[in-house]
Amino acid sequence: MKNLNRRLHYLLNRRRFDEELTNDMEFHREMATREGRQNFGNALRLREQARDEWGWVWIDSFLQDIRYAARMLRGSPGFTLTAVGMLALGIGINVAAFGFFNLMVLRPLPVRDPATLVQFQRESPGNFADNFAYPEVAFFAEHSKTLSAVLVEGSGRLTIGQEEKPVGVGFFSANFFNELGGVPMLGRLLSPAVDEAAGAAPVAVLGYGTWRSRFGADPFIVGKTILLNQKPTTIVGVLASNFSGLGLEPPAISVPIVQKPYFEASQDLRAFSEKGINVRMWGRVRSGLTPRIAEQELASLAAQLRLEHPKDIWEKETLPSRPGGYATTVRAEMYPVLALAGALGTLILVAACVTLGGLLLARGVAREREFSIRSAVGAGRGRLIRQLLTESLLLALLGLLAGLMAGYVGLRGLIVWADLPAWLNPMPDGRVILFAVGTGIASVILFGLTPAWHVARQRYRTTTMRQILIGGQVATSCVLLIVSGLFVRALHQATAASPGFEYERVIALEPGLEGASAKEARAFFDALWSRLGNVPGIVSISMASNPPLGNRWSVVKTRVGGKAVNIHFNNVDADFFETMGIPLRKGRGLARGDKREIVVSESLARAEWPGENPIGKQFSDSKDIVVGVVGNARLVSPEDSDAVEAYRLVQEDLLPSMVVLIRTAGPAEGLVASVASVSKSIDRLRFPEIQLLRSSFNQKVAQARYAALIVSVLGAVALLLACLGIVGVVAYAVSQRTKEIGIRMALGARPAQVLWVVLRQFGNPIVIGLLVGVGGAAALSQILRQGLYGLSNFDPAAYTGAVVAFGVAAGLAALLPARRALLVDPMLALRYE
Amino acid sequence: MSWEFSNIANRHLTRGISEVYTTHNAIMPNVEMPIGALVLLILRVLRSGTLHGYAIAQRIHCLSSEVLKVEEGALYPALQKLLVQGWATAEWGVSETNRKVRFYRLTPAGRKQLESQLADYERVHGAIQSVLRTA
Numbered sequence: 021m022k023n024l025n026r027r028l029h030y031l032l033n034r035r036r037f038d039e040e041l042t043n044d045m046e047f048h049r050e051m052a053t054r055e056g057r058q059n060f061g062n063a064l065r066l067r068e069q070a071r072d073e074w075g076w077v078w079i080d081s082f083l084q085d086i087r088y089a090a091r092m093l094r095g096s097p098g099f100t101l102t103a104v105g106m107l108a109l110g111i112g113i114n115v116a117a118f119g120f121f122n123l124m125v126l127r128p129l130p131v132r133d134p135a136t137l138v139q140f141q142r143e144s145p146g147n148f149a150d151n152f153a154y155p156e157v158a159f160f161a162e163h164s165k166t167l168s169a170v171l172v173e174g175s176g177r178l179t180i181g182q183e184e185k186p187v188g189v190g191f192f193s194a195n196f197f198n199e200l201g202g203v204p205m206l207g208r209l210l211s212p213a214v215d216e217a218a219g220a221a222p223v224a225v226l227g228y229g230t231w232r233s234r235f236g237a238d239p240f241i242v243g244k245t246i247l248l249n250q251k252p253t254t255i256v257g258v259l260a261s262n263f264s265g266l267g268l269e270p271p272a273i274s275v276p277i278v279q280k281p282y283f284e285a286s287q288d289l290r291a292f293s294e295k296g297i298n299v300r301m302w303g304r305v306r307s308g309l310t311p312r313i314a315e316q317e318l319a320s321l322a323a324q325l326r327l328e329h330p331k332d333i334w335e336k337e338t339l340p341s342r343p344g345g346y347a348t349t350v351r352a353e354m355y356p357v358l359a360l361a362g363a364l365g366t367l368i369l370v371a372a373c374v375t376l377g378g379l380l381l382a383r384g385v386a387r388e389r390e391f392s393i394r395s396a397v398g399a400g401r402g403r404l405i406r407q408l409l410t411e412s413l414l415l416a417l418l419g420l421l422a423g424l425m426a427g428y429v430g431l432r433g434l435i436v437w438a439d440l441p442a443w444l445n446p447m448p449d450g451r452v453i454l455f456a457v458g459t460g461i462a463s464v465i466l467f468g469l470t471p472a473w474h475v476a477r478q479r480y481r482t483t484t485m486r487q488i489l490i491g492g493q494v495a496t497s498c499v500l501l502i503v504s505g506l507f508v509r510a511l512h513q514a515t516a517a518s519p520g521f522e523y524e525r526v527i528a529l530e531p532g533l534e535g536a537s538a539k540e541a542r543a544f545f546d547a548l549w550s551r552l553g554n555v556p557g558i559v560s561i562s563m564a565s566n567p568p569l570g571n572r573w574s575v576v577k578t579r580v581g582g583k584a585v586n587i588h589f590n591n592v593d594a595d596f597f598e599t600m601g602i603p604l605r606k607g608r609g610l611a612r613g614d615k616r617e618i619v620v621s622e623s624l625a626r627a628e629w630p631g632e633n634p635i636g637k638q639f640s641d642s643k644d645i646v647v648g649v650v651g652n653a654r655l656v657s658p659e660d661s662d663a664v665e666a667y668r669l670v671q672e673d674l675l676p677s678m679v680v681l682i683r684t685a686g687p688a689e690g691l692v693a694s695v696a697s698v699s700k701s702i703d704r705l706r707f708p709e710i711q712l713l714r715s716s717f718n719q720k721v722a723q724a725r726y727a728a729l730i731v732s733v734l735g736a737v738a739l740l741l742a743c744l745g746i747v748g749v750v751a752y753a754v755s756q757r758t759k760e761i762g763i764r765m766a767l768g769a770r771p772a773q774v775l776w777v778v779l780r781q782f783g784n785p786i787v788i789g790l791l792v793g794v795g796g797a798a799a800l801s802q803i804l805r806q807g808l809y810g811l812s813n814f815d816p817a818a819y820t821g822a823v824v825a826f827g828v829a830a831g832l833a834a835l836l837p838a839r840r841a842l843l844v845d846p847m848l849a850l851r852y853e
Numbered sequence: 854m855s856w857e858f859s860n861i862a863n864r865h866l867t868r869g870i871s872e873v874y875t876t877h878n879a880i881m882p883n884v885e886m887p888i889g890a891l892v893l894l895i896l897r898v899l900r901s902g903t904l905h906g907y908a909i910a911q912r913i914h915c916l917s918s919e920v921l922k923v924e925e926g927a928l929y930p931a932l933q934k935l936l937v938q939g940w941a942t943a944e945w946g947v948s949e950t951n952r953k954v955r956f957y958r959l960t961p962a963g964r965k966q967l968e969s970q971l972a973d974y975e976r977v978h979g980a981i982q983s984v985l986r987t988a
Contacts, residue, residue, distance in 0.1 A: 049925075
């Protein structure tokens, strides 16, 4: 260690020590001259030898290498730009993807001390919930000694003023904002002392976006009174735009949770079930304690509470925690998507690097003379490799910087395009930079090492390496092309084909009956049915528990005959099939009084009972009896071609959660207003949500199109990279064999024969690469299928399409430079060298 | 531990010394110098007091009865090694010709190094001697 310090000392003061050494040696010469000696060596060389002892020679030669490499790259700007562009693409895509993952999962939210925040869940043998009843959390907040603060967030929807459409409202414990270090942009935030005191006035804090969009950024908004669900509420402040809350986006309006019953009369703060308020719970663990200790304390508190509320607190209830200070946590169902992103990113990087490796190898030919001169004047093989690696390093560094920039721009674009909250900062942090550097190093190893080795050994005439490069390129681009082809085909099929139900002329009405009893709901629906019956233009009315194209579904994943099947269960009324235009194929539809009778879709019937008549069959292990078969209707996810459906008649207890579907004779838009007013006329306290199925459908299709677009862009990039690589390598092969071609032409070879000579060597690697690529794509699509529906295992069109597209592009890419072989002048070629 | 292996780091210093011998072959007796011996000799010479570079070379030359001649090409790398290893320090002084020059002084670490190198040398030397005498 001391030794290293001394060496560093010598490095840092090298100028002074060099002068001292020079002085010493001059003195030596003076003395020697006095004694009559004449023959001296080269003073500079001797001094350099002495200086070598300090151990910093490599720095000098490294700087020399860098200077030389920079000169080389400046000397061929076309190559440098191409190379840096490829690397920027390969690294940039990965950096952007990782940056997004980092923002969502790895980077703590911009709140105060996110490390000590944990989110709790309820668990007991056989039970699991994210949500708590408010009184349970309140009990924990009151009695916990291990948590310095308990944060509560409940959600709901309230209307503003006289508007029809309710907005998302967060119901918070009053300590929520202060505890997270939130600051108001105007006025104040919620405060426990004021807003949770007995008889506190109803107040609301506006989100920044809401303040801008709905209140015209009114600077004097604080103190004004607005109507929330027709209840007067005082606005006390506006949240700053950079406050994230504990999710991706803070709600439009924040209200103290103790005020929830004021806005929604059906809710009761002290109730556990039915009328109770569902909330999520976070805690801040006291410093020095671990979440584990807090969990234990809460479990014992839960046991204590269970003595008073044995029905509401589960037996052996535990409260497992997970880190709470992050935008999202990775769950098992996200793995396939992450694997897909990782695989695609890696493939693009590999494709870029392999292509670049080919280009570098091809460049070796142009530099053949340079390298023979350098080794002739005494550069060892190691020195040559070092020189080439330095050039690669410099390229990688430039590519890395460009890639970081590209990644930043990409991520920024994504945030703007996807309308993500403003506090997400796309600027790369340490983790992203580290990742980018890692990718850069990986890319240097991929593209730099083998060409350097070959050039330095002057063995670059061997074709094996080149063939491996071509094969690798073909394989990676092939995988990307096929996968993107699969995506595009799947989405095309899903969106072009009819979803199997009527969506153009249907209005979905979510009546907002949460908290109502089955009886109240029945009364509401009866009234609604009779009043809507009088509205002209309405053809049919029905209800379903999982509305088509909505965000609710209940899926049972099973395997039938080795094939994954997702059964979408839906509780509907008897008129559902008529309203939605789903044709009856066999048997009968659902009828009043059905209990165990179910109706299945054609594809489910075919999967379960191939070649048999499904009517009267018992459905798997349940006691359900199939009474009818209807056409396929992918109600929830049009892109999921594995989905099959099963329908049950709705029972009374489910009524409060039903969604009403209204089929109109003409365009649905015209009836939205009258449907809304009818619904309001029945119960003024309910706030229905109305949606046109057509716009939901268009939204779903648009999302699918964007995904397909992104994957196709990746595929196109891969194809472009492969073509560039093939152009480079074939051009190299041509320039290498100029002399041979000249001889062949002089002896009378025809153009086709000349081309064959040049291109023959690439036949095998391309075929092998294609085979590997097809296999890889098949394997990858297997993985993808587990998470991304609608990809078919084997879609001949996608495979052949990709292979043909690749073949044509690769053929053109090979022919362009190969044509140069035909232009070789035999006489010039023979005289060369 | 044999002599050669203990001084791998010094091996290239002998290149300088052997160069000296080849260039002065005509006037110098051809004497094999053990590997790493120069550092040992410098350390030993410095034990008697501080010296500047030229004086070190002179001292070795004289004490070896003018058999060993140390050229700049070997001496200064060896001295840099001593400095970097911390076996010697350099301080400014004035030469007998009234010129500013650096004098080299042995450090305690250098003294230790000298002792261990001497011990090694003696062992190998003794071993060689006994082989020569008895074989």
